[in-house]
Amino acid sequence: MKSILEGRPALEKEVGQIAEVAGYLWQNGWAERNGGNITVNITELIDDEIRSMPALSEVKAIGDTMPHLKGNYFYCKGTGKRMRDLARRPMENGSIIRILDDCANYVIIADNLVQPTSELPSHLAVHNRIIEKGSNYKATVHTHPIELVAMSHNQAFMGKDVLTRILWSMIPETKAFCPLGLGIAPYALPGSVDLAKATLKELEEYDVVLWEKHGVFAKGLDVMDAFDQIDVLSKSAKIYLDAKCMGFEPDGMTEEQMNEMTEVFHLPR
Numbered sequence: 001m002k003s004i005l006e007g008r009p010a011l012e013k014e015v016g017q018i019a020e021v022a023g024y025l026w027q028n029g030w031a032e033r034n035g036g037n038i039t040v041n042i043t044e045l046i047d048d049e050i051r052s053m054p055a056l057s058e059v060k061a062i063g064d065t066m067p068h069l070k071g072n073y074f075y076c077k078g079t080g081k082r083m084r085d086l087a088r089r090p091m092e093n094g095s096i097i098r099i100l101d102d103c104a105n106y107v108i109i110a111d112n113l114v115q116p117t118s119e120l121p122s123h124l125a126v127h128n129r130i131i132e133k134g135s136n137y138k139a140t141v142h143t144h145p146i147e148l149v150a151m152s153h154n155q156a157f158m159g160k161d162v163l164t165r166i167l168w169s170m171i172p173e174t175k176a177f178c179p180l181g182l183g184i185a186p187y188a189l190p191g192s193v194d195l196a197k198a199t200l201k202e203l204e205e206y207d208v209v210l211w212e213k214h215g216v217f218a219k220g221l222d223v224m225d226a227f228d229q230i231d232v233l234s235k236s237a238k239i240y241l242d243a244k245c246m247g248f249e250p251d252g253m254t255e256e257q258m259n260e261m262t263e264v265f266h267l268p269r
């Protein structure tokens with residue numbers, strides 16, 4: 001069967017970037033088994049021929065109404081699929097879906113009948129909010145970065161912006177490339193409404209949210225942007241842990257050094 005990517009270089013490039021990031025998640029040890037999710041809004045890459053493509057699936061309920069997603073298209077990782085497989089074969093381990101005009105249902109249109117992630121409603125809720133705000137973000141990523149999850153097991157780090165300040169102070173680039181810092185969502189059952197609500201709330205203020213004892217959820221301009229922000233935060237967490245493993249509490253950059261960074265690079269305060 002002909003892939004939807006054939007003859008569509010822009011869409012092929014976008015899906016290629018999703019596959020590349022899926023590979024990084026696996027290589028970093030952040031995506032054991034079928035862990036993690038990627039959902040990307042690809043509506044701007046959709047042509048009239050795709051718009052008239054018949055559905056491969058029956059009409060499926062999202063589980064909620066998403067008024068801003070009418071006629072939008074998404075690439076979604078498949079439920080139970082592995083990031084390491086998606087890295088090599090993105091269209092066999094994920095699918096492209098169309099949100100129907102009622103904003104409450106969707107159909108799968110390509111390439112195969114791969115059922116999207118069970119986390120689809122919470123990812124779509126974030127995309128719905130992104131569009132409502134008129135923001136340019138296109139990608140959401142959920143993954144399990146080892147060091148950040150380890151740090152989330154200590155309540156002392158779970159206060160507002162406590163971890164943000166520690167991570168920013170480990171290496172100057174972290175604040176430069178993740179200027180909003182890291183939001184915190186208290187432990188909640190995976191896939192629960194509580195977790196989705198807490199994530200939505202934190203994403204009003206942050207691009208990356210740490211889910212206590214679980215992982216992170218990030219939004220980005222594209223999938224690489226979302227990955228990069230998780231990666232820089234994770235790098236800082238590794239430096240912190242390496243210092244602790246050597247037997248000392250890392251000094252961290254001083255307040256003066258942090259302020260200098262903020263001034264010189266015009267970062268938000």
Ligand SMILES: [Zn+2]
Pocket residue numbers: 035036142143144190214215
């Ligand atoms: Zn997870």
